[in-house]
Amino acid sequence: MSNWIEASVKEVVWWTDTLFSLIVNADVEPFKAGQFTKLSMMIDDKRIARAYSYVNAPNSNDLEFYLINVMDGLLSQQLAKLTPGDTVLIESRASGFFTIDEIPASEQLFMLSTGTAIGPFLSILDQADVWQKFKQITLVHGVRLNADLSYQKKINQLQQQYTRLRYVPVVSREQAIIGLNGRITDKIIDGSLFKHSQNTTCPQNSQFMICGNPQMVKDTSALLIEQGYSRNRRREPGQITVEQYW
Incomplete structure (x- = not known):
């Protein structure tokens, strides 16, 4: 009810x-x-x-x-x-399992979002406890236009507060002012997304939270599975945790 x-x-x-x-x-x-x-x-x-x-x-x-x-x-x-x-x-009562306590601890966490799906990540990053589970966090925000990169002031504040937070905008329909050009999936395929994290990325040291439109979530998950990562389940912990955003 x-x-x-x-x-x-x-x-x-x-x-x-x-x-x-x-x-x-x-x-x-x-x-x-x-x-x-x-x-x-x-x-x-x-x-x-x-x-x-x-x-x-x-x-x-x-x-x-x-x-x-x-x-x-x-x-x-x-x-x-x-x-x-x-x-x-x-x-009055919230729902959902897209929370840090559902994610295995790891060296690094990638937060992959498109559009308004950056929202839950901003909520998570505002909690100090996320930094007890991960040494480094990379927030990735895929948008069409540079103007769609909302919450810049908030992200800057978070980066000043937590120096281990990296922010990578990915802009698909015009030249990116900051970050990368294209789609998140392209940047996973060519490796440029991980170069930004300045760490080697493998199933032993990385977790992925993916939140966005269903096609992006599906395509990104499939690419990561091809690279040896697996879906995170309670009975069988993996590296990929997803939230469909509509």
């Missing part, structure tokens, strides 16, 4: 004409970094609900979600119209 409670909109941050962050306040149950909840609104007498990952750390009073205003999106179109003081319904 869903347990819906009211959330008050504190702020709406527009990054581009389609990408925005919704910051709300609500008395939700405790959650783990990397988990998601649901937002909902009544539209034409129907409750429309969608799952969104928390971007904020679990100890923050501000609950933050990173969204794309989808052209024909029933809910995102309405969420995009919200302004401070408005209310939206939020499911």
Whole structure:
């Protein structure tokens, strides 16, 4: 049973004409970094609900979600119209297993994301405990355009706080201002993604968390499996942990 409670909109941050962050306040149950909840609104007498990952750390009073205003999106179109003081319904209990306690400890962790799926990684990186399991973390963000590289200030803060954090943007549709050009899958095939980590990468010393559109998750997982990595399961720990982002 869903347990819906009211959330008050504190702020709406527009990054581009389609990408925005919704910051709300609500008395939700405790959650783990990397988990998601649901937002909902009544539209034409129907409750429309969608799952969104928390971007904020679990100890923050501000609950933050990173969204794309989808052209024909029933809910995102309405969420995009919200302004401070408005209310939206939020499911008080979070869900999901895309969390650090599900990942085996390792020398290095690669966080591979596309689009708004960088959100759960920002939540995880805001928790000091992630650094007790991994010596080095590489945050990879695949986007179409340089303008889609949101949260630069936050990422810079994290890098200053944690000097072992590397950030690699991968831009597919124009020349990258920072980072690499192309798609994450191409950069795995040609090895350039791992060169950025400045470490040799092998199943004995690396873990991968992959979050993004289903095709990217599928293709990236397949490439890593070809290179000798395996899916991480509770009964049989591996190196690849995934989250489908819609």
